[in-house]
Amino acid sequence: MISLCKTCQGSGSVGARTCADCFGFGAAAALGGKFLYWGKRIDLFEISLDRARFFVRRSFFVFLSLIAVAGLGYFLWQTVLRAEVVSAPDPTLLAFWISLLAVMFIVGRVMRNQEQSKAVSRREFSREKITPALEVVPFADGKRQSRRERLDISQTFAPESQEALRRAFELADGAKQDVLPLHIIAALRSSKPVLILLGRLGIHPDRFSEPLDRLLAKQAVRDSFTRLSPATREVIFEAYAYAYAHRRPRVSPLSLFIAAVLAEAGVREVFFELGVDEEKLENAVAWIRINDALRERYRAFQRAARLRPKGAMNRAMTALATPLLDRLSSDLTAAAARGALPLLIDREREMNEIFRIFEGGRKSVILVGPPGVGKNALAQGLAERMVEEDVPSVLSDKRMVSLSVADVVSGATPAEAQERLLTVLGEVARAENIALVVPDVGGMVGVSIGEGIDLGEAFAAEIEKGYFLCIATATDAAYAKEIESHALGRALERVRVDEMDHRAAIQVLESVAGGIEYTQKVFFSYDALERAVKLADRYMRDRFLPEKAMELIQEAAQAVRSRRGERQLVTGEDVAAVVSEKTRVPVTTVTSDEAEKLLRLEEELHRRVIGQDEAVRAVAEALRRARAELRETKKPIANFLFLGPTGVGKTELAKTVAAVYFGSEEAMVRLDMSEYQDQASIYRLVGPPGETGGGILSEAVRKQPFTLLLLDELEKAHPDVLNVFLQVMDDGRLTDNAGRVVDFTNVIMIATTNAGT
Numbered sequence: 159m160i161s162l163c164k165t166c167q168g169s170g171s172v173g174a175r176t177c178a179d180c181f182g183f184g185a186a187a188a189l190g191g192k193f194l195y196w197g198k199r200i201d202l203f204e205i206s207l208d209r210a211r212f213f214v215r216r217s218f219f220v221f222l223s224l225i226a227v228a229g230l231g232y233f234l235w236q237t238v239l240r241a242e243v244v245s246a247p248d249p250t251l252l253a254f255w256i257s258l259l260a261v262m263f264i265v266g267r268v269m270r271n272q273e274q275s276k277a278v279s280r281r282e283f284s285r286e287k288i289t290p291a292l293e294v295v296p297f298a299d300g301k302r303q304s305r306r307e308r309l310d311i312s313q314t315f316a317p318e319s320q321e322a323l324r325r326a327f328e329l330a331d332g333a334k335q336d337v338l339p340l341h342i343i344a345a346l347r348s349s350k351p352v353l354i355l356l357g358r359l360g361i362h363p364d365r366f367s368e369p370l371d372r373l374l375a376k377q378a379v380r381d382s383f384t385r386l387s388p389a390t391r392e393v394i395f396e397a398y399a400y401a402y403a404h405r406r407p408r409v410s411p412l413s414l415f416i417a418a419v420l421a422e423a424g425v426r427e428v429f430f431e432l433g434v435d436e437e438k439l440e441n442a443v444a445w446i447r448i449n450d451a452l453r454e455r456y457r458a459f460q461r462a463a464r465l466r467p468k469g470a471m472n473r474a475m476t477a478l479a480t481p482l483l484d485r486l487s488s489d490l491t492a493a494a495a496r497g498a499l500p501l502l503i504d505r506e507r508e509m510n511e512i513f514r515i516f517e518g519g520r521k522s523v524i525l526v527g528p529p530g531v532g533k534n535a536l537a538q539g540l541a542e543r544m545v546e547e548d549v550p551s552v553l554s555d556k557r558m559v560s561l562s563v564a565d566v567v568s569g570a571t572p573a574e575a576q577e578r579l580l581t582v583l584g585e586v587a588r589a590e591n592i593a594l595v596v597p598d599v600g601g602m603v604g605v606s607i608g609e610g611i612d613l614g615e616a617f618a619a620e621i622e623k624g625y626f627l628c629i630a631t632a633t634d635a636a637y638a639k640e641i642e643s644h645a646l647g648r649a650l651e652r653v654r655v656d657e658m659d660h661r662a663a664i665q666v667l668e669s670v671a672g673g674i675e676y677t678q679k680v681f682f683s684y685d686a687l688e689r690a691v692k693l694a695d696r697y698m699r700d701r702f703l704p705e706k707a708m709e710l711i712q713e714a715a716q717a718v719r720s721r722r723g724e725r726q727l728v729t730g731e732d733v734a735a736v737v738s739e740k741t742r743v744p745v746t747t748v749t750s751d752e753a754e755k756l757l758r759l760e761e762e763l764h765r766r767v768i769g770q771d772e773a774v775r776a777v778a779e780a781l782r783r784a785r786a787e788l789r790e791t792k793k794p795i796a797n798f799l800f801l802g803p804t805g806v807g808k809t810e811l812a813k814t815v816a817a818v819y820f821g822s823e824e825a826m827v828r829l830d831m832s833e834y835q836d837q838a839s840i841y842r843l844v845g846p847p848g849e850t851g852g853g854i855l856s857e858a859v860r861k862q863p864f865t866l867l868l869l870d871e872l873e874k875a876h877p878d879v880l881n882v883f884l885q886v887m888d889d890g891r892l893t894d895n896a897g898r899v900v901d902f903t904n905v906i907m908i909a910t911t912n913a914g915t
Contacts, residue, residue, distance in 0.1 A: 160187040160395045161294050168391045180297040185391045188295040189399055193303050196394055197310035198320075200327050200337075200386060292399050311398045316408040319397070322346050323414075331384040335377050339393045339418040343425055344370060351412045351446055358442050358684045360729075361432050369428045393417045404447060407454070416443045441661060442684045445668035452501055452672065480585040480592070482578065486566055487559040490541035490595065501669045502539025504662035505532065509540065511653050512629070516552050520651050522621045522628040524599065526637045527655030530705030532666075533631040534560075536655060537595045540629070544593075553627070558593045563601040567613070576616055583617075586626045599630035599650075603640040618645035657702045663691045666704040667711055678715040679724035687711065689730035693737045696791065699863065699901035710736060742821050743864045743904060756782050759818070766814045767807050773800065777811065781819055791903060793890045795819075798908045799872070808910040809868070815906060816866040826866040827858045831875040840879055845895030856894035864904045872909040883907070 162168050163180035170184030171177055177184065183195040300308055312320070325345035330337040346352050347367055356363055396417040401409045419425050419439065429439055493499050508525070515523050525533040541558040543549050561582065567575045579602075586592045602614035621628055630650055632641055641647045658666065667687040675681055687707075694707040714733045718726050737743075759778040767774060780796040783789050789796075800808040816826040834842065845853040852860065859865065869875075869883065886892050890903040 159294050160185050160292055160392050161297060162388055162391060163297065168386065168388060181301045183297050183300050185395065186295055186297055186300055187292040187395050187399075188299075189292050189402060191307075192309045193295060193300045193307055194292075194309050194311050194395065194398065195300060196312050196391070198312035200323055292395055311395070311409070314398060314401070314409050315414075316410050318349065318411050319409050319414050322349065322411055323394075326390075327384065327386075329374075333374065333377070334379045334384075336380050336385055336387045337390050338377060338387050339389055339421040340370075340373055340377065340425065342390065342393060342414060342418040343422065344374060346411055346415045346418075349411050351410070352415055354446055355412070355415075355442055358445060358682075359432075359434055359438070360683050360685060361434070365432060366428065369431075370425065373424045373428070389421055393421050396421070406447070406451075410447075410450070412443055412446055416440065437661060438684065438688065441664050441668070441688075444665050445671075445684065445687075448501060448503075448665065448669050449672055452669070480582075480589050483559060483561070483582045483585045483592070486578070486582060487561045490538055490558040490560055491544055492557075494538070494541045494545040499538045499542060500535060502535060502542065503665045503669055504658060505536050505539065505655075508536055508653055508655055509543070512540065513550050515651050515653070516627065517550050521624050521626065522630070522650050523653050524630040524632055524637070524641070524646075524650035525653050525655050526632055526634060528657060528702045529633050530702040531655055531657050532704065533655050534597055537597075537629050537631070553593060556591045556593050556627070557589075558595060560595040560597060563596065563598060567601070572613070575613055579613060579617060580620070583620050583626070593627040593629065596628065596630040598632065598636070599646060600632050600636035600640040603644055603646065614641075615645045618649040621646075621649040658704055660688075660691050660695070660703075663695075663703040663707055664688055667691065667707055670708060671711065674712055674715050678719050680715050680718050680726050680728050682711065682715070682728045683730070685730035686714065686728045686733050690714070690733045693734060697737055697741050697743065697864075697904065699903075700860065741864050741904075742825065743819075756785060762818055763811070763814055767811050770807055770811065773811060777815055781815070784819075794887060794902050794905045794907050796906050797887050798906075800908060800910045801912070803912050809870070812866060812868045812908045812910070815908070819906065820864060820866065825862065825864065826868055827855070827862070828868045828870065829855065831869055831871050831873075831879070834875045834879045837876055837878050839876060840882060841895070843879070843882060844892065847895055849895060852894045852896060852898070856892060856898075856900045859892075859902060859905060860894075860898070860900045863901055866906045866908065867902075869907070869909040871911060873911045873913040883909075 162185050163170075163177055163183070165179040166172050166177035166184055168184040169177075170180065170182045176182040180186075186193060186195045188194065315323075322342060322345045326341040327337050329344055330341045335341070347363070347370065353363060356366055393414070394417075397409050397414040400406075400413045400417055404413075406413065416439070419429070420436070426436060429435070434442075490499065512523055525536060527533055537558075537560070540549070540553075544553055544556060544558055547554060566578050566582070570578060586594060596617075599614070599617075602612070602617055604612055604614075628650070630646075637647075637652075641650075664687050667690060671682045671687065690707045690710040691703060694701075694710050695703060698706045710733055711728070714728050714736045717736055718728045718732050759781060760774055763774045763778060777796075777798065780798070784795045800811065802808055813823045813826065817823050820826075833839070841847070841853065843853045843855040845856060855867075859867070872880070882892070886902050887907060890901065892900045892902060894900060
């Protein structure tokens with residue numbers, strides 16, 4: 159929300175005078191401790207004046223550039239090519255000085271223009287909500303505050319964004335309408351960023367422009383001069399807030415576009431009809447923003463790297479050499495300064511938690527989470543923030559190095575490993591400017607160094623001394639088994655790193671897609687990335703986002719290049735085809751041939767099963783629903799009870815279903831329930847307590863999650879065993895003896911019985 163003056167309707171003036179109610183601000187808001195206002199007029203006179211200034215300035219620069227080039231050329235021709243000695247009254251020297259003055263004037267003007275423009279205020283890491291919002295502010299606050307506390311956001315808009323606002327005003331004036339967010343969208347639709355956005359979404363520009371023109375034609379005609387509507391003024395401030403929230407230095411055309419779209423219900427409906435909802439649109443905008451950030455980050459890190467000490471030395475020139483540490487580790491801050499680390503997406507909550515722990519006096523944390531969720535990426539993101547000096551003072555002016563536990567213990571006796579570790583930590587203590595990252599710190603536990611002490615305990619003892627900062631990582635299983643009850647568990651403060659949601663995982667794929675596109679010479683559509691995340695989450699339950707989705711798009715890119723060649727578009731169907739090949743489950747869109755087969759599924763089943771029309775029809779209908787995604791995805795694909803005397807074809811129908819749906823009769827787990835007649839037989843299914851091997855059922859489905867589970871003679875099983883299968887039918891999952899959750903949502907369950915027949 160913004161403050162909008164009702165007297166002047168946001169213009170800041172009444173007639174030729176400054177509005178007394180708003181002190182000329184017109185519209186204002188508070189964000190990031192700043193009083194924000196728009197200080198630039200937008201009308202036909204100002205637009206014409208701006209363009210005239212631009213033309214004169216550009217012409218003058220071109221004229222001076224020609225003088226500079228001609229003067230320098232004449233000087234070089236006289237002094238170098240003709241090898242003449244320049245005397246005092248010689249015109250050659252005069253030409254040189256004139257050209258030099260012209261160059262100096264041009265450089266000075268460029269620098270002055272850069273100084274006049276301002277950057278979007280920088281978000282502080284620890285003092286704000288994760289999603290900051292504009293706040294209403296009294297106009298009197300802007301009058302009382304100093305210039306440093308006020309910000310004219312018109313100076314933060316990129317030249318392309320300012321030109322878009324001018325074009326929007328001209329469009330509205332030509333149609334005799336007030337300037338609406340709709341006009342901003344229309345002014346931006348032919349810009350390069352928006353065309354790239356539409357291309358990523360798979361939308362032809364004409365399919366977007368035609369309904370947009372119809373919406374413009376429906377707008378009311380003004381009864382006075384053209385002016386910015388209140389909604390448009392709010393869009394301008396929201397565009398700034400969007401750039402601020404995402405730490406962008408300028409308000410780009412895309413920031414303005416997304417703010418305008420979110421303010422226009424009609425345009426959101428157009429996108430929805432084109433298959434793009436609000437989340438999909440924001441993620442696609444994020445893709446372009448991420449690519450821009452990757453380019454800008456490299457340049458920014460290069461600038462920041464010039465100010466940081468080179469190598470191991472700090473600014474105070476007090477750090478000492480660390481030869482053994484350098485041999486056993488990699489310098490993350492040096493890699494960040496080169497722009498060699500991946501961009502950190504999301505994880506702001508975890509980052510702020512690390513900062514709070516360090517600022518609170520603790521000097522060691524351990525990042526705990528499933529494998530593949532980005533624990534190491536979080537540490538690398540912290541190294542990037544250290545290069546940018548966007549960290550608390552406790553982390554400033556420090557190197558972050560990643561110590562390899564494998565290198566510490568490899569090829570060494572336990573005593574030698576301890577000596578290496580203590581030598582490394584001694585170097586860290588002497589250097590006084592090192593933050594240590596230790597991936598998979600659980601690898602130290604169990605490496606005995608004598609007298610009942612292992613390497614992990616020796617490391618924990620050094621951590622407790624508090625002379626260095628430490629960030630360790632561990633998986634959930636390693637933390638529970640090796641660290642939680644160990645001395646390391648007491649020395650390290652735990653920070654939980656959970657699996658990403660779909661939105662964040664898609665943006666991670668967007669950040670790595672460019673590298674894959676460059677390597678494989680293909681292009682990704684947004685649909686490909688979105689389906690990679692959704693299909694990986696659904697069909698690869700034993701692994702975690704974003705790692706499993708990253709592998710999917712890599713394989714999809716390779717498959718498209720090998721099948722269709724270079725410069726081809728990777729679509730969602732290409733990703734689905736890769737998933738189908740990996741899982742042997744059809745997840746692509748139903749083709750015409752497959753649709754025909756599904757419609758005639760009863761005939762397919764009857765090729766092997768004679769009679770049993772009712773059972774075949776029920777099975778065929780369930781398989782059709784499953785293939786069309788018209789089922790509960792948190793339960794097994796289908797649950798059947800085949801009732802009948804021995805020899806009527808119950809097992810044969812089950813084998814036929816496995817062959818038709820999963821492609822092979824071998825895709826079946828068969829359990830004889832007569833072997834599970836006592837209560838203790840539950841442990842045969844899920845594994846004995848205290849052991850890690852798992853049970854017959856849990857291991858079979860964990861290794862082959864896309865299968866048919868056949869339970870023969872169900873009536874003979876113990877009631878407690880039946881309760882286990884009841885849980886599977888209701889929840890689509892089962893927890894084994896090791897605490898692992900086994901997914902049954904891609905299983906067809908068939909129980910057979912001849913009771914009562």
